[in-house]
Amino acid sequence: MQISPLHTWIAAELDQDPNSDLDLVALRALQLERLNRTLAHASANSPFYQNRFQNRQRRPLDSLQGLTELPFTSADDLRQQGLQMLGVSQSAIERVVTLESSGTTGPAKRLYFTGEELARTQAFFRLGMGPYLDPGDRVLILLPGELPASAGNLLATALQPLGVDCQIEGIVIDPGRCVTLLAEEDFDCVVGIPVQVLSVLRHPNVLTIPRDRIKSVFLTSDYVPSALVKEIDKRWGCPAINHYGMTEMALTGGVECRALYGYHLREPHLYFEVIDPVNGRTLPAGETGEVVVTTLTRKGLPLIRYRTGDLASLIDEPCPCGSNLPRLSKLQGRIAQRMNIGAGQQLGIPQLDEALFALPELLNYEAVLTAKNGINCLTLSIESTTGAQQDLLAEVDGCLRDLPAISTALAAGTLCLPATRSCGKPLPVSATIKRSIIDRRKEQLP
Ligand SMILES: [Zn+2]
Numbered sequence: 001m002q003i004s005p006l007h008t009w010i011a012a013e014l015d016q017d018p019n020s021d022l023d024l025v026a027l028r029a030l031q032l033e034r035l036n037r038t039l040a041h042a043s044a045n046s047p048f049y050q051n052r053f054q055n056r057q058r059r060p061l062d063s064l065q066g067l068t069e070l071p072f073t074s075a076d077d078l079r080q081q082g083l084q085m086l087g088v089s090q091s092a093i094e095r096v097v098t099l100e101s102s103g104t105t106g107p108a109k110r111l112y113f114t115g116e117e118l119a120r121t122q123a124f125f126r127l128g129m130g131p132y133l134d135p136g137d138r139v140l141i142l143l144p145g146e147l148p149a150s151a152g153n154l155l156a157t158a159l160q161p162l163g164v165d166c167q168i169e170g171i172v173i174d175p176g177r178c179v180t181l182l183a184e185e186d187f188d189c190v191v192g193i194p195v196q197v198l199s200v201l202r203h204p205n206v207l208t209i210p211r212d213r214i215k216s217v218f219l220t221s222d223y224v225p226s227a228l229v230k231e232i233d234k235r236w237g238c239p240a241i242n243h244y245g246m247t248e249m250a251l252t253g254g255v256e257c258r259a260l261y262g263y264h265l266r267e268p269h270l271y272f273e274v275i276d277p278v279n280g281r282t283l284p285a286g287e288t289g290e291v292v293v294t295t296l297t298r299k300g301l302p303l304i305r306y307r308t309g310d311l312a313s314l315i316d317e318p319c320p321c322g323s324n325l326p327r328l329s330k331l332q333g334r335i336a337q338r339m340n341i342g343a344g345q346q347l348g349i350p351q352l353d354e355a356l357f358a359l360p361e362l363l364n365y366e367a368v369l370t371a372k373n374g375i376n377c378l379t380l381s382i383e384s385t386t387g388a389q390q391d392l393l394a395e396v397d398g399c400l401r402d403l404p405a406i407s408t409a410l411a412a413g414t415l416c417l418p419a420t421r422s423c424g425k426p427l428p429v430s431a432t433i434k435r436s437i438i439d440r441r442k443e444q445l446p
Contacts, residue, residue, distance in 0.1 A: 004257035005127050006264040007323035013268050021324040028064055031271050034296035035067065036060040041087055042302045048077070048084040049304065064271065067294065068282055072305045075109060078248070082110045087299050094118060095149035097247050111247050113149070114300040121250045122158030124266055128243065128255035132216035133189060135163030140181065142172050142192030143220070151220075151251055155191065164189075172196040173429055175203045183208035191218040195432045198228050199363050201235055202385055212237050218255075220245060222434055223333060225353040229260065231360075242330060248306055249293060254328055259320040262327035269297045272328060273305070274314050277335050285316035288332055309334050337436040339369055341376045342414020345405040349435050355399040361385045361392055364427050371441040375413070378406070378437075380420040383427050396420040 003018075011018035014026050042049035043058060052071060061067060077085070086093070094115040100108045113121075133139070139159060145152025145168030156166035171193065172178055178200045181187070190197065197219060200206070214236045219228070220243040232240040244263045245252040253270055254263030265272055270293050274283045277290040291310045295303045311332040318324045333348040341347050349367075356362055363383045370377045380400065384392055397420050400406050409415035 001258045001321050002131060003322045004264045004319065004325065005131050006255070006257075006266070007321075007325055009127055010267060010325065024324070024326075027267060030268065031296060032061065032064050034268070035064065035271060035294065038294070038296055038298070038302050039070075039304070041299055042304060045087040045299075046085055046302065048081050049087075049302070051084075067271070067273070067305065070305055072280065072292065072307050073303060074307050075309065078109045078111070079107045082107075082112070082301070085301050085303075086112060087302050088114065093300055097149050099247055109247075111250075112301045113250055113298075117250050117298055117300055118149070118154065120269060120297065121252055122154060124252050124269075125155050125158040126162060128241075128252075129159065129189070129216075129218065130162060132239075132241075133159070133162055133164050137164045137188040137215075138186055139164055139166045139189040139191065140178075140187040141166055141168045142170070142178065142190065142196055143168070145170055154251065171429060171433065172199060175199040176205065179203045179205045179209060182214070183210075186213065188213075188215045189218070190214055190216075191220070193221045193433055194219050194224045194228055195222065195364055195435065198225075198231075198357065199432065201228070201231050202360070202363055204385065206235065209236070211235065214238050216241060218243055223331060223350050223353055225357040227354075227357040244328065244331060246308060246310075248303060248308065249295075250298070253293065257319060257321040257323070261320060262315045262329050264319070264323065264325055264327055267325070270294065271296055272314070274312065274328075275307075277307075283313070285314040285326070288313045288329075290335055291328065291331075309336055311335060311338075334436075339437050339439060341369070341378070341405065341409045343409045343412035345409045345414075347378075347403075347405050347437065349437065351403055351405060352400075352437070355403050356382075356396060359392070359395055359399065361389075362396070364432055365396075366423065366427055366431060366438065368438045369441055370443075372416070376409070376415045376441065377418065378415060379418050381423045381427075382420060383423045387422065393420045393422065 008018040011022055016022055043053050092114055093112045095113045097111045098108050141152045141155055143152040144150045152168040156168050159166055215238050217232050217240045219240055224242045229240040242256045244254045254265040256263055273292040274289045275292050276283055283289040288311055291308045291312050293306050293308055313329045315327045315329055333350045338346045338348045356365055361384045365380055365382045368379045382396055
């Protein structure tokens with residue numbers, strides 16, 4: 001198996017032999033040096049951090065563990081004080097990315113990047129995807145690409161030096177059109193959002209796409225159900241590589257290797273911690289908690305101990321690809337999207353995805369929680385390749401009832417489960433991007 005390209009890259013950064021285990025002590029020393037530079041830069045140039053660190057002694061940390069003494073930053077800090085967080089003048093900022101998040105009021109989240117930072121992101125895109133691409137290959141990008149700082153556009157320009165031809169198709173509005181494109185034209189690689197790619201794979205005309213034409217699929221932006229990875233392998237005979245990123249990480253934080261077993265991380269640029277989301281304590285490898293990220297090379301808008309809201313665990317055992325670099329486990333959803341359904345049980349998109357997308361006819365679903373007489377009520381509407389077939393609806397019901405969290409809550413009487421219904425028409429495109437269980441329990445019902 002080919003070793004992760006991140007192993008080779010980090011070996012070069014550390015001036016080590018890429019053909020042997022990396023000296024992780026040296027990697028941590030490099031991170032510490034960059035962290036201390038970031039702290040000094042932020043304390044000197046960013047009004048937000050000047051204020052936040054005013055009682056802190058201005059001396060370098062002597063270990064990465066020292067970082068745990070510093071306060072967290074949050075999405076609210078970004079929303080309310082984004083401009084004060086800047087460590088450079090606004091004229092030095094090349095791109096501003098605005099994230100309007102649904103369900104929250106007040107100012108939008110804005111991220112600011114210098115040209116150098118965007119160039120580093122693009123270099124990382126090339127690094128992660130390079131081993132799967134040959135000069136002359138064609139890449140179909142199913143990500144937003146209208147704006148210069150959009151993921152699709154940054155990715156397409158990043159890959160140009162590899163001699164590949166990128167077509168930015170944008171998010172998938174019509175899966176049939178994508179199937180036709182992939183059947184009639186020679187694309188070697190597809191980059192997209194998981195449930196959108198699933199809608200292409202489960203389209204009735206998918207068999208018109210020759211098997212073995214597509215050499216790799218990169219999935220990003222949302223939870224990746226294991227049924228999708230298996231189906232890409234079965235249908236197209238190629239790996240489905242999961243990418244981890246968020247705008248706060250300048251879009252990219254890590255990428256899987258051929259082992260498809262956790263993300264190798266962008267460690268020379270980012271330092272990752274996993275914490276207990278309740279008490280903020282650092283968790284050991286293997287324990288799932290909130291991912292916290294600190295930027296190590298950003299001057300524009302440095303983030304120090306930024307709480308991502310994502311759930312995952314660190315993996316410190318060697319990877320099957322041969323690298324001894326630690327990894328981050330596949331994401332387990334977002335903290336804000338884990339719904340309490342009583343009897344001590346929580347439910348999120350990852351559990352529903354794993355249970356439901358195992359059904360080959362399912363294209364997407366919408367899950368809504370309401371409350372009736374103090375009891376949680378989970379209603380599912382599905383979109384399928386077969387329409388409203390009663391046996392499929394019953395199968396979905398069965399899958400739900402088999403989920404441990406749901407069966408426990410049902411038995412305890414804290415949850416009721418009306419029969420699954422068909423959506424009738426396709427769910428809106430927004431329901432295929434960042435999906436969550438819709439919580440209407442606080443709304444007044446007629
Ligand atoms: Zn690996």
